[in-house]
Amino acid sequence: MTPEELRELAARRREELQEFKYRLNVCLAAGCQSCHGDSVYKALKAEVESRKLEGVQVRGVGCLSLCAEGPLVQVEPDNLLYQRVRAEDAPELIESMYGKPLKRLACPTDAPFFAAQKQIVLENSGRIDPESLEDYLAADGYEGLMRALTEMTPAEVIAEMTTSGLRGRGGGGFPTGLKWSTVAKSKGAKKFVICNGDEGDPGAFMDRSVLESDPHRVIEGMIIAGYAVGASHGYAYIRAEYPLAVKRIQNAIKQATKVGLLGEGICGTGFGFTIEVRLGAGAFVCGEETALIASIEGKRGQPRPRPPFPAESGLWGYPTLINNVETFANVPPILRNGGAWFAGMGTEKSKGTKVFALAGRVKNTGLIEVPMGITLRKIIFDIGGGIPDGKKFKAVQTGGPSGGCIPEEHLDMPVDYDSLAKVGSIMGSGGMIVMDETSCMVDVAKYFMEFCKSESCGKCVPCRAGTDQMHGLLSKICAGEATMDDLALLEHLCEVVKNTSLCGLGQTAPNPVLSTLRYFRHEYLAHIQEKRCPAGVCKIKAAAEVHA
Amino acid sequence: MSDAPHILTLKIDDQDVSAVEGQTILAVARENGIAVPTLCFLKGLSPVGACRLCLVEIKGVPKLLPACVTRAAEGMEVTTDSPRLREYRRTILELLFAERNHVCSICVSNNNCELQSLARAQGLTHVRVPYRHPRLGVDATHSRFSADHNRCILCARCVRVCDEIEGAHTWDIMGRGIDCRVITDMNQPWGQSDTCTSCGKCVHVCPTGTLTEKGVAAAEMKKRQQFLPYLTAMREERE
Amino acid sequence: MSAKIRLATVWLDGCSGCHMSLLDIDERLLDIADRIELVSSPIMDVKGFPENIDLTIVEGAITNEEDLHKVLAFRKNTKLLMALGDCAITGNVPAMRNTFAIDDLYNRAYVENADAEKQVPGAVVPRLLDRTRPIHEVVPVDVYVPGCPPHADVIFYAIAELLEGRMPDPMKMGKFG
Numbered sequence: 001m002t003p004e005e006l007r008e009l010a011a012r013r014r015e016e017l018q019e020f021k022y023r024l025n026v027c028l029a030a031g032c033q034s035c036h037g038d039s040v041y042k043a044l045k046a047e048v049e050s051r052k053l054e055g056v057q058v059r060g061v062g063c064l065s066l067c068a069e070g071p072l073v074q075v076e077p078d079n080l081l082y083q084r085v086r087a088e089d090a091p092e093l094i095e096s097m098y099g100k101p102l103k104r105l106a107c108p109t110d111a112p113f114f115a116a117q118k119q120i121v122l123e124n125s126g127r128i129d130p131e132s133l134e135d136y137l138a139a140d141g142y143e144g145l146m147r148a149l150t151e152m153t154p155a156e157v158i159a160e161m162t163t164s165g166l167r168g169r170g171g172g173g174f175p176t177g178l179k180w181s182t183v184a185k186s187k188g189a190k191k192f193v194i195c196n197g198d199e200g201d202p203g204a205f206m207d208r209s210v211l212e213s214d215p216h217r218v219i220e221g222m223i224i225a226g227y228a229v230g231a232s233h234g235y236a237y238i239r240a241e242y243p244l245a246v247k248r249i250q251n252a253i254k255q256a257t258k259v260g261l262l263g264e265g266i267c268g269t270g271f272g273f274t275i276e277v278r279l280g281a282g283a284f285v286c287g288e289e290t291a292l293i294a295s296i297e298g299k300r301g302q303p304r305p306r307p308p309f310p311a312e313s314g315l316w317g318y319p320t321l322i323n324n325v326e327t328f329a330n331v332p333p334i335l336r337n338g339g340a341w342f343a344g345m346g347t348e349k350s351k352g353t354k355v356f357a358l359a360g361r362v363k364n365t366g367l368i369e370v371p372m373g374i375t376l377r378k379i380i381f382d383i384g385g386g387i388p389d390g391k392k393f394k395a396v397q398t399g400g401p402s403g404g405c406i407p408e409e410h411l412d413m414p415v416d417y418d419s420l421a422k423v424g425s426i427m428g429s430g431g432m433i434v435m436d437e438t439s440c441m442v443d444v445a446k447y448f449m450e451f452c453k454s455e456s457c458g459k460c461v462p463c464r465a466g467t468d469q470m471h472g473l474l475s476k477i478c479a480g481e482a483t484m485d486d487l488a489l490l491e492h493l494c495e496v497v498k499n500t501s502l503c504g505l506g507q508t509a510p511n512p513v514l515s516t517l518r519y520f521r522h523e524y525l526a527h528i529q530e531k532r533c534p535a536g537v538c539k540i541k542a543a544a545e546v547h548a
Numbered sequence: 549m550s551d552a553p554h555i556l557t558l559k560i561d562d563q564d565v566s567a568v569e570g571q572t573i574l575a576v577a578r579e580n581g582i583a584v585p586t587l588c589f590l591k592g593l594s595p596v597g598a599c600r601l602c603l604v605e606i607k608g609v610p611k612l613l614p615a616c617v618t619r620a621a622e623g624m625e626v627t628t629d630s631p632r633l634r635e636y637r638r639t640i641l642e643l644l645f646a647e648r649n650h651v652c653s654i655c656v657s658n659n660n661c662e663l664q665s666l667a668r669a670q671g672l673t674h675v676r677v678p679y680r681h682p683r684l685g686v687d688a689t690h691s692r693f694s695a696d697h698n699r700c701i702l703c704a705r706c707v708r709v710c711d712e713i714e715g716a717h718t719w720d721i722m723g724r725g726i727d728c729r730v731i732t733d734m735n736q737p738w739g740q741s742d743t744c745t746s747c748g749k750c751v752h753v754c755p756t757g758t759l760t761e762k763g764v765a766a767a768e769m770k771k772r773q774q775f776l777p778y779l780t781a782m783r784e785e786r787e
Numbered sequence: 788m789s790a791k792i793r794l795a796t797v798w799l800d801g802c803s804g805c806h807m808s809l810l811d812i813d814e815r816l817l818d819i820a821d822r823i824e825l826v827s828s829p830i831m832d833v834k835g836f837p838e839n840i841d842l843t844i845v846e847g848a849i850t851n852e853e854d855l856h857k858v859l860a861f862r863k864n865t866k867l868l869m870a871l872g873d874c875a876i877t878g879n880v881p882a883m884r885n886t887f888a889i890d891d892l893y894n895r896a897y898v899e900n901a902d903a904e905k906q907v908p909g910a911v912v913p914r915l916l917d918r919t920r921p922i923h924e925v926v927p928v929d930v931y932v933p934g935c936p937p938h939a940d941v942i943f944y945a946i947a948e949l950l951e952g953r954m955p956d957p958m959k960m961g962k963f964g
């Protein structure tokens with residue numbers, strides 16, 4: 001289809017949507033599905049049908065953000081949000097559309113949880129039917145691509161990305177424009193674009209949600225990238241544990257291919273691009289770019305030393321652009337609204353927004369998108385609603401197994417790549433776990449080390465054997481059996497593993513230990529010198545028992 | 549004219565050296581008599597950068613890089629030996645000794661083992677991390693060779709020589725992290741392998757007493773690796 | 788020349804090969820004999836633990852409660868401690884039992900393989916520790932002399948250097964493991 005035809009399609013869908021006076025958007029993303037959102041959806045649909053109501057649409061949509069209070073239902077045109085809806089609530093909910101809002105289930109949308117968020121990546125999430133191309137088009141979908149293809153040269157697209165200041169959302173924070181221009185400059189008979197949807201951080205579900213709630217956005221980002229760097233083929237690498245994400249992206253690829261947004265001569269231009277889906281078998285290390293590439297090539301998913309970077313020599317030795325799901329999801333709005341618009345948000349060196357999976361000891365857990373530069377305090381206490389059960393805040397962990405724990409004293413620091421690094425953590429891909437006084441920081445460090453140890457690919461010595469030894473030492477500390485020599489050895493191993501491991505997994509595996517040692521050394525000392533776990537988490541045998 | 553190799557100049561340990569473009573730091577260092585410890589690297593096999601013993605410091609590069617895979621570049625200033633590098637190398641060797649059961653005194657490769665030699669060269673006196681003592685087996689099902697997993701350091705030389713030189717791909721690595729193990733075929737006993745040609749290349753490239761010939765007593769196994777550069781040179785000539 | 792140095796040698800879980808090698812120093816022993824006072828050794832009959840030892844040479848790994856008791860007592864009473872041989876330094880052959888559960892070991896040794904009196908002994912035999920350890924995992928070690936057994940020349944070198952008040956580096960004469 002030509003851009004005109006696509007725009008017509010979009011206009012028609014907008015009209016269709018107008019025909020409905022009322023719309024019930026039922027969240028069918030993973031969180032709400034897991035508490036029977038689908039039965040709510042079915043019940044509402046049945047209710048509308050049995051009452052033969054006109055002008056009422058019941059839609060399954062993507063994530064509505066406040067996962068903790070699911071299943072969520074949003075009612076348009078008044079934009080009322082209902083929480084913890086059950087199938088039995090369907091009749092009452094339908095009646096409320098014509099009368100007064102249903103107070104019993106109302107979720108206050110003016111609360112800071114919603115008000116302090118800023119949605120770019122998730123702008124369509126919960127507002128469109130993820131399985132409908134027309135819905136995406138009606139929400140200005142593929143406008144960015146059309147602009148790129150019909151009005152801009154590849155170099156101009158890259159310049160726009162550079163202006164935007166977007167940095168990779170996969171954890172490293174590498175400037176996206178710079179990466180694109182490196183791949184564009186690399187010489188190769190072929191080039192590839194890879195979307196990294198492996199998302200292996202424990203507790204993280206940002207990329208999953210984007211793929212499930214707005215799959216066309218990621219595809220659009222990939223096509224634009226292909227155009228910019230000169231690639232004609234892309235791979236969407238998605239972990240197999242995300243069947244819904246896989247299904248939706250496959251569906252979206254099929255739809256896009258049908259209308260000529262993928263394939264030869266996209267939008268009537270000379271540019272062609274195709275996308276294939278590849279499934280990851282659930283190894284954390286396969287999210288590392290060189291391991292991911294090995295995995296696509298059908299080899300054992302192990303990293304290889306860089307340089308050469310994939311931008312020079314990647315998939316089958318060809319120049320390869322690899323970006324994260326959320327990075328690609330930021331591309332369409334940047335092309336639609338311009339790089340300067342994007343650069344207007346955030347801090348000096350961290351632009352735009354970041355999606356976080358807020359979890360742990362906060363009242364409101366869920367998927368949030370916030371402007372860069374917001375403070376941690378605002379995220380935890382305004383959006384997150386603070387710590388439940390009157391407990392005291394202790395630390396917030398960002399960056400998952402590669403990140404660190406940040407204590408109270410740094411809560412007023414802005415959330416951006418550089419500030420987080422300065423306090424010993426990282427932005428990471430968006431995991432954010434809040435801990436209160438009931439968490440033992442040594443135990444937390446041990447948990448993450450156990451994760452790294454079991455996810456190490458085993459290729460290089462420091463990570464393979466070092467994570468196992470560090471885990472052993474942390475277990476010894478938790479059991480109250482360690483000496484100060486053990487602590488010194490632990491710190492030494494942290495240094496060696498960090499500086500000598502082959503890939504990011506090993507290089508960052510010591511981070512949770514180092515950051516807890518930096519801010520909570522007294523907890524380590526309590527376990528070692530006083531044989532006591534201050535949080536009461538670790539089971540320490542009384543001294544007499546140890547020697548028995 | 550255009551085929552003339554591009555010559556680079558760089559510094560290794562304050563020594564001015566020249567390199568042909570494409571050469572690794574390790575190759576240049578060895579040409580100039582500068583010793584860099586290596587374990588997973590073996591000339592003639594594709595380098596993998598896995599053991600991390602050859603890490604060197606490069607001025608202006610924040611990370612340490614493996615000399616066996618990193619290419620020399622114009623103006624590079626490389627340091628192959630420093631207190632910090634020595635300390636890291638020692639720790640990596642200690643991690644290897646503690647990982648499995650290297651009871652050297654009763655090993656057929658005792659005194660002819662690359663791991664032992666490196667430990668000596670790096671001045672290892674004792675292992676500071678606790679020994680793990682995993683329970684591992686010996687595969688003695690092959691008529692001529694045996695594989696003692698207690699002594700394997702997972703350098704993957706056997707995997708590479710079998711795949712890249714012999715073309716049999718009998719060996720591979722199974723499992724993750726500390727549970728990794730070398731296997732023959734689909735984890736069948738070596739003696740039952742359909743692909744093994746019994747050429748013995750893996751035995752001779754194995755740096756430790758893991759893969760050995762049968763019928764040798766403690767400290768009697770000597771590995772002969774000369775065939776490898778010879779074979780690769782022959783092949784390159786033919787190509 | 789100052790007073791004689793007080794020397795002790797200890798035999799823990801090892802085969803006594805290191806002590807044999809020590810004796811293999813042969814006539815050179817005579818060269819240093821007048822500078823040494825042997826205060827405790829398995830080749831002597833000494834009860835209890837001497838005090839104010841200058842150098843204690845330990846052969847063998849720490850396997851049972853008696854080994855542990857001895858090594859702690861000697862460490863407390865000695866200025867310098869030398870780990871002699873691979874068992875003392877790495878655990879070597881004695882530590883091979885660490886891959887088995889203790890009960891299985893007792894059972895194998897005293898029941899399955901016994902010809903008579905199939906019974907795990909009681910208090911007369913010191914209990915095995917949870918695992919066999921090299922010396923430095925339990926007490927600080929000052930000098931490591933590797934080998935299985937270490938060559939007499941290496942042992943002589945190490946002792947001679949210590950007598951001269953220098954720290955020896957036996958690794959440059961021997962090999963690790």
Ligand SMILES: Cc1cc2nc3c(=O)[nH]c(=O)nc-3n(C[C@H](O)[C@H](O)[C@H](O)COP(=O)(O)O)c2cc1C
Pocket residue numbers: 167168169170171172173174196197198199200201284285286287288289290322323324325327328429503504505
């Ligand atoms: C152990 C490890 C796991 C990783 N996992 C992921 C992942 O799940 N998703 C991701 O996008 N990037 C992951 N990365 C980062 C990628 O290697 C790569 O930097 C990223 O995909 C680049 O995309 P970006 O520039 O858009 O961030 C991981 C890196 C390491 C070292």
Ligand code: SF4
Pocket residue numbers: 285302303455456457458459460461463464501502503504505506507
């Ligand atoms: S750092 Fe860990 S995950 Fe990365 S290559 Fe080494 S062993 Fe594999």
Ligand code: SF4
Pocket residue numbers: 699700701702703704705706707730750753754755756758759
């Ligand atoms: S068997 Fe030998 S060659 Fe193969 S990985 Fe183990 S140590 Fe290396």
Ligand code: FES
Pocket residue numbers: 585586587588589596597598599600601602603614615616617
């Ligand atoms: S020799 Fe270079 S990493 Fe092993």
